[in-house]
Amino acid sequence: xxxxxxxxxxxxxxxxxxxxxxxxxxxxxxxxxxxxxxxxxxxxxxxxxxxxxxxxxxxxxxxxxxxxxxxxxxxxxxxxxxxxxxxxxxxxxxxxxxxxxxxxxxxxxxxxxxxxxxxxxxxxxxxxxxxxxxxxxxxxxxxxxxxxxxxxxxxxxxxxxxxxxxxxxxxxxxxxxxxxxxxxxxxxxxxxxxxxxxxxxxxxxxxxxxxxxxxxxxxxxxxxx
Numbered sequence: 205x206x207x208x209x210x211x212x213x214x215x216x217x218x219x220x221x222x223x224x225x226x227x228x229x230x231x232x233x234x235x236x237x238x239x240x241x242x243x244x245x246x247x248x249x250x251x252x253x254x255x256x257x258x259x260x261x262x263x264x265x266x267x268x269x270x271x272x273x274x275x276x277x278x279x280x281x282x283x284x285x286x287x288x289x290x291x292x293x294x295x296x297x298x299x300x301x302x303x304x305x306x307x308x309x310x311x312x313x314x315x316x317x318x319x320x321x322x323x324x325x326x327x328x329x330x331x332x333x334x335x336x337x338x339x340x341x342x343x344x345x346x347x348x349x350x351x352x353x354x355x356x357x358x359x360x361x362x363x364x365x366x367x368x369x370x371x372x373x374x375x376x377x378x379x380x381x382x383x384x385x386x387x388x389x390x391x392x393x394x395x396x397x398x399x400x401x402x403x404x405x406x407x408x409x410x411x412x413x414x415x416x417x418x419x420x421x422x423x424x425x426x427x428x429x
Contacts, residue, residue, distance in 0.1 A: 210275060210281075213271065213275070214271075214281060214284060214285075217264070217267055217268070217271065217284075217285070217288055218284075218288070218340075218341065220264055220267070221264065221288050221291055221292055221295075221340070222337055222340070222341050224257070224260050224261070224264060224292060224295050225291075225295050225333070225337040225340075226337070227256070227257060227260065227299075228257060228295045228296075228298050228299045228302065228333070229330060229333055229334055229337075231250050231253055231254075231257065231299060231302040231303075232298060232299075232301070232302040232305070232326075232329075232330050232333070232406065233330060234246055234249065234250050234302075234306075235247070235250045235302045235303075235305035235306045235309065235326075236305065236322075236323060236326040236327065236330065238250060238305070238306060238309040239305060239308065239309045239322055239323070239326070239399070240322070240323045242309065243309070244309070244310055246306075246309075247306040247307070247309035247310050248306070248310070249306075250302055250303060250305070250306035251303050251306040251307060254299060254300065254302075254303045257295075257296060257299035258296065258299070261292055261293075261295070261296040261299075264288075264292045265289065265292065268285055268288060268289040268292075271285045272285060280420075283419065283420045283423065284420055286420075287340075287416040287417060287419065287420035290412070290416045291340060291412075291413050291416050291417075294409040294412045294413050294416075295409075295413075297405075297409055298333060298406055298409050301402045301403075301405055301406055301409075304398070304402050305326075305399060305402060305403075308395045308396075308398065308399050311391075311395060319368060320365045320368050320369060320396065320400070321365075322365070322396075322399055322400070322403070324361070325358070325361050325362060325365060325400065325403050326403050326406075328354075328357070328358050328361065328407075329358060329403045329404075329406035329407045329410070330406070332351055332354060332355070332358065332406070332407050332410035332411075333406060333409070333410045333413070335347060335350075335351055335410070336348075336351050336410040336411075336413035336414045336417070337413065339351065339413075339414055339417050340413060340416075340417045340420075343417065343420070343421045344417075345417070345418050345421050345422055345424075347414070348414035348415070348417050348418040348427065349414075349418070349426075349427070351410055351411060351414040352411050352414055352415070352427050355407050355408070355410070355411050358403075358404065358407040359404060359407070362400050362401070362403065362404040365400045366397060366400055366401075369393060369396050369397055369400070373389070373393050411427065414427060415427035415428045416428075
């Protein structure tokens with residue numbers, strides 16, 4: 205195979221990874237909207253769409269394996285294919301987290317701890333994923349480091365939200381609710397805490413994408429550990 209043809213395959217892989225990322229971001233955005241607006245139809249659309257993301261992941265995984273096995277990439281090409289392989293795994297997991305959010309949207313009572321701004325946390329996490337994909341596409345190492353730094357801010361938002369939920373639960377204690385109401389409250393608390401946790405994990409996956417991109421470009425493992 206000529207170098208020109210081989211380079212075309214690498215370019216196609218990069219475009220396909222970015223395309224998968226765009227789809228994942230779209231589903232994540234839809235899940236957040238479903239949470240914010242209690243849109244059951246949109247939530248079910250996100251959940252039902254997970255199979256499409258999984259199938260896309262498997263297709264790109266196969267492409268990466270073919271490039272490893274058949275083309276035997278070396279040096280920078282090898283790092284690029286390896287990074288792409290890792291990145292699609294992170295994207296698939298973000299797709300799973302979007303599906304989780306869709307499920308929470310179907311069940312969570314948003315009257316609990318209304319001061320917890322899930323939408324703002326979610327938009328921050330989504331922005332990190334979008335920027336990490338852009339950094340991968342453009343091989344922007346400065347952006348990779350910025351994304352990793354911004355993850356501390358997202359973690360702080362998530363920690364604050366979790367503490368608010370816990371405080372709200374404590375303040376409700378002893379209100380005289382019956383056992384069924386208490387169980388329902390605990391279910392809602394659990395789902396809200398899981399929502400915050402999953403959004404924090406979206407940020408972690410954004411950092412993973414940035415870390416793999418940084419290593420791909422500069423063989424710098426600074427963000428990998």
